[in-house]
Amino acid sequence: MARLNAEIADKFNRLADLLEIEGANPFRVRAYRNAARTVGSMSRSMADLIAEGRDLSELPDIGDDLAEKIETIVRTGRLPLLEEVEQRTPAALSDLMKIGGLGPKRVQTLHRELGIASAEDLRRAADQGRIRGLEGFGPKLEQTILSRLAGTPGSKGKRHRLIDAEAVAEPLVAYLRETKGLKDIVVAGSYRRRRETVGDLDILVTARKGTPVMDRLAAYDQVSEVISQGTTRSTVILRSGMQVDLRVVPQVAYGAALHYFTGSKAHNIAVRKLAVDRGLKLNEYGVFRGDKRVGGRSEKEVFGSVDLPYIEPELRENNGEFEAGAKGRLPRLITLDRIRGDLHCHTTATDGRDTLEDIVEAARERGYEYVSINDHSRRVAVAHGLDTKRLLAQIRAIDRLNERLDDIVVLKSVEVDILDDGALDLPDDVLKELDFTVCAVHYRFNLSRRKQTERILRAMDNPHFNILAHPSGRLIGRREPYEVDMERIMKRAAECGCFLELNAQPDRLDMDDSACKMARDMGVKVAISTDAHRTGDLDLMRFGIGQARRGWLEPDDVINTRPLKELKRLLKRH
Numbered sequence: 172m173a174r175l176n177a178e179i180a181d182k183f184n185r186l187a188d189l190l191e192i193e194g195a196n197p198f199r200v201r202a203y204r205n206a207a208r209t210v211g212s213m214s215r216s217m218a219d220l221i222a223e224g225r226d227l228s229e230l231p232d233i234g235d236d237l238a239e240k241i242e243t244i245v246r247t248g249r250l251p252l253l254e255e256v257e258q259r260t261p262a263a264l265s266d267l268m269k270i271g272g273l274g275p276k277r278v279q280t281l282h283r284e285l286g287i288a289s290a291e292d293l294r295r296a297a298d299q300g301r302i303r304g305l306e307g308f309g310p311k312l313e314q315t316i317l318s319r320l321a322g323t324p325g326s327k328g329k330r331h332r333l334i335d336a337e338a339v340a341e342p343l344v345a346y347l348r349e350t351k352g353l354k355d356i357v358v359a360g361s362y363r364r365r366r367e368t369v370g371d372l373d374i375l376v377t378a379r380k381g382t383p384v385m386d387r388l389a390a391y392d393q394v395s396e397v398i399s400q401g402t403t404r405s406t407v408i409l410r411s412g413m414q415v416d417l418r419v420v421p422q423v424a425y426g427a428a429l430h431y432f433t434g435s436k437a438h439n440i441a442v443r444k445l446a447v448d449r450g451l452k453l454n455e456y457g458v459f460r461g462d463k464r465v466g467g468r469s470e471k472e473v474f475g476s477v478d479l480p481y482i483e484p485e486l487r488e489n490n491g492e493f494e495a496g497a498k499g500r501l502p503r504l505i506t507l508d509r510i511r512g513d514l515h516c517h518t519t520a521t522d523g524r525d526t527l528e529d530i531v532e533a534a535r536e537r538g539y540e541y542v543s544i545n546d547h548s549r550r551v552a553v554a555h556g557l558d559t560k561r562l563l564a565q566i567r568a569i570d571r572l573n574e575r576l577d578d579i580v581v582l583k584s585v586e587v588d589i590l591d592d593g594a595l596d597l598p599d600d601v602l603k604e605l606d607f608t609v610c611a612v613h614y615r616f617n618l619s620r621r622k623q624t625e626r627i628l629r630a631m632d633n634p635h636f637n638i639l640a641h642p643s644g645r646l647i648g649r650r651e652p653y654e655v656d657m658e659r660i661m662k663r664a665a666e667c668g669c670f671l672e673l674n675a676q677p678d679r680l681d682m683d684d685s686a687c688k689m690a691r692d693m694g695v696k697v698a699i700s701t702d703a704h705r706t707g708d709l710d711l712m713r714f715g716i717g718q719a720r721r722g723w724l725e726p727d728d729v730i731n732t733r734p735l736k737e738l739k740r741l742l743k744r745h
Contacts, residue, residue, distance in 0.1 A: 175393065175411050177335040179244050180211035186253045188265035191275040192282070193256070197553050205232040205524070205704075210241065211334065212677075212707060216342075218245045231524040231705045261288040268649065270316060280305055294320050312617075329370070331413060332647060333714060334677035336362055336369035339393075339411055344374070346391060347417075352382030355425060359432035363484045365717030367647055367680045371414040373432045377422050388417050424457045427467030430474075431455035437489035445477040445493070453477075485720040490688075504720040505699075507713055509732045512541035515586065515609055515640065515672065515700030516709075520565055521546040522554035524705040527568060527581075533706035535579050541735050543582040543700075544569060545609045548596040550588035557585065559601050566604055580735055582606040586640060588613055593629025595636065602635035607742045609672065609700075611640035612653065620654035627655065631663050637742055638698050639664070641674040641681040649678070657686055661695045668744040670730055673699045673722075675715025676708075687722020696730050696741070 187203035209232045210217060220227060227238035244250055260282075267278045267290065281287040284305055285296050293316065296302050302313040331339075340358050348356055353376055357363065360373040378384055385405045389397050398406040403419045420428040431439060431454065446453035451460055457467030458476045466472035471481050479496040483504055486492040495501045516530050517523030523530070527544060534542035546565065547556040557565065562585060569581050583605045588596035589612050595602065602608055610630055618626065630636055642660065643652035664671060671690055674681045679702070682690070690697055699715040701708050719729065726732045730741050 175338065176210050176213055176217055177331075177338055177411055178248075179217055179241055180207040182244060182250045182253055183207035183210070185265045186250065186256060188268055188275070189253075189256045189260045192264050192268075192279050193260055194275075194279065201522075201553065202232070202237070206237045206241075208704070209233060209524075211338075212711070217241055221245055231707075263289040266290060267293060270320065273316070274650075277307065280307070290320060329412060330368035330648075331370075331411070332677050333362075333365065333367055333369055333680075333717070334711075335411070336372065336413070339409060339413055340372055340374075343372075343391065343393070343409075343415070347374070347376070347384060347387060350378070350382055350384045350387050352379035353384055354378055354422070357429065359429060361435075363433045364435070364487060365485050365714075365721060367677075367683070367718065369413075371416060374415060374417045375425070375428055375432060376417065376419050377425050378419055382419075384419065385417065388415070420455075422468065423464070424455070424467050426469035426471070426473050427453070427457045428455045430470045433484050434487040435489060438487040438492070441489045441493060442473075442477060445479075449477060451476060483720065485717065486723070488721075502723045502725050505716060505724050505726050505729055505732070507716045509726045509729075510539075510699065510712060510716070511734065511738075512539045512543070512582075512731050513701050513703065513709055513712065514543045514582070514584070514607075514638065514698045514731050515545045515674070516543060516703040517546050517586075518544060520561065521551070521556055522704060527565075527572065529706050530703065530709075531572065531576070531579065531581055533709050537709060539579060541580045541582055541738070543584045543606070543609075545584045545586040548585055548587040550590065550596040551613055556588075556596075559597060562597065562601060563604070584609055586611055589627060589630040591615055591626065593626045593632075595630060595633055599633070599635055602633075605635075606739070607637040608635055609638045609640045610636050612644055616644055616650070616653040618653070620656060623653055624656040624659055627660055628663055631660075631667060631669055634744055636669060637744070638670045638672050640672045641676075641679050641702070642671050642686065643681050643683070645681055645683075646678050647680065652681075657689065658693075661690055661693045664695045665693055668741075670696050670698050670741075673697050673715050673719055675699060675701045675711045675713075675718070677711065677714050680714060680718045682718075682722070684718060684721035687719055687724055691723055691725075691728050696728055697724060698730050700731070 183203045184207045187200045191200045209230055221242055227233050227241055228235045240250060264278050264282060267273055268275060285301060287293050287296055297313050297317045302308050303310045340362060344356055344358060355377040358372055358374050362369045362372060376384060385400055388405055388407060389400055393409045394407045395410045396408040398408060405417045407415050409415060443453050451458055457464045458473060459465065466476045474481050480501060482492050482496055513534060518525065518527045518530055531542060547554045549556040549558045566583050569583050573581055584607055585605060586609045589610050590596060595610060645652040671682060673687060699719055701711045703709050730738060733741065
């Protein structure tokens with residue numbers, strides 16, 4: 172039976188979590204995380220590759236041992252090593268790491284000192300005030316844990332990363348599209364709004380009468396349970412745990428249904444009120460004046476009925492789109508084809524999986540005008556970060572490569588750590604040799620809001636600081652954002668000519684949509700970058716674009732929509 176890539180990646184990530192809690196060798200932990208990342212980002216199913224006789228060990232970060240483990244998971248659905256580790260370290264401890272403020276060392280302490288092995292154990296200990304007395308915890312963290320636990324979802328209503336939802340939705344849509352008599356098909360809901368996480372998949376289709384699309388859905392090999400099956404609606408649960416609701420709608424109501432099942436609840440309530448104010452009734456079946464249908468065939472008709480222009484799906488959150496639409500001020504949202512280059516890429520010099528030449532060639536294939544190399548600085552020891560000598564050698568290598576290239580320019584950069592005191596991890600006399608810097612917080616996430624903010628502000632005072640990488644430090648579903656005054660950060664960025672990164676990695680998507688909108692409102696420009704660690708990661712730019720669109724960003728708000736000459740001018744601080 173085929174196993175979804177997301178299932179395989181989840182097992183490797185869980186194994187890495189438990190090994191990290193046990194204090195295993197960090198390079199071993201990283202190997203499993205890298206494997207999870209490779210499998211999770213593959214467009215082809217591991218099961219399909221195995222069926223074709225492909226050697227999985229040829230994939231990035233997948234050696235013989237990991238290839239064998241993947242084949243075992245595909246064949247049996249089990250990972251014996253994970254089961255072995257779970258025997259000695261409770262599997263639920265992995266879930267505790269997803270609670271804000273808890274990393275592997277703290278989870279290990281909680282388990283060792285208080286015998287905590289589940290979220291319920293943790294809640295009970297926090298309620299009883301037993302956590303605050305542990306070294307490195309305290310009353311504030313205890314309260315944070317309680318508040319996080321109060322908002323922790325159970326298995327019901329679980330949300331999935333957008334990339335995981337995409338890995339489920341795309342093959343399913345392709346499969347359904349083969350149904351004879353099918354016309355339109357689209358995945359609506361938060362998926363279409365490009366939210367960073369997705370719950371259920373709402374799929375709408377139009378089809379000729381009698382089209383067997385419901386039977387075809389029920390026969391899909393990833394379906395684990397058919398909840399209901401009718402002529403116009405079916406609900407199934409996939410093996411990934413994701414629920415799929417499939418609806419067949421008449422062509423005359425397609426636009427109304429698509430609008431209804433795409434917008435957030437707040438957006439839909441607001442637009443229905445606008446309809447009522449005009450003596451109309453608006454629902455998923457159309458726009459009605461009394462009993463007469465007056466619109467609903469297209470979404471444009473729906474918006475037109477309430478005197479609004481078409482509103483892009485990413486904006487449908489009742490976050491100002493109606494007011495902007497009424498005034499003719501909706502943004503002309505950025506699109507993928509406006510990106511001229513990627514400003515954050517890693518190579519084998521540190522923790523990347525492809526060489527400098529490989530990354531550049533991949534950027535050329537995507538039609539980029541420029542690409543930046545941003546390997547880690549020395550503070551990130553686990554990634555074999557660059558010291559002064561190695562960075563200068565890379566600079567010379569890039570110069571030699573640029574001499575041979577005539578259709579793309581390789582920019583010299585580094586992802587330099589922001590140290591505890593706000594200093595940058597490499598000396599100024601080396602940083603000045605670069606085209607620009609991407610600066611990042613990679614540790615000490617638990618500083619107070621004031622201290623974390625001041626740390627970053629001091630770093631921004633350095634004249635060689637250009638772009639703040641993944642500004643909140645969050646990992647979706649795994650690590651909460653660190654506390655920081657983003658408004659103060661953006662104000663300083665606007666004053667000194669710095670920029671913020673929108674990191675397109677699907678487990679980051681950092682900045683979030685509200686931070687993007689704040690940057691736009693404050694006049695701070697953004698770099699949308701993939702933080703690529705392999706050539707295939709360059710394709711993750713689409714997730715950054717989706718997040719940027721949710722944050723109302725236009726091409727002019729993004730620095731890597733600029734030609735190289737203009738980009739270099741922007742990167743010169745004022």
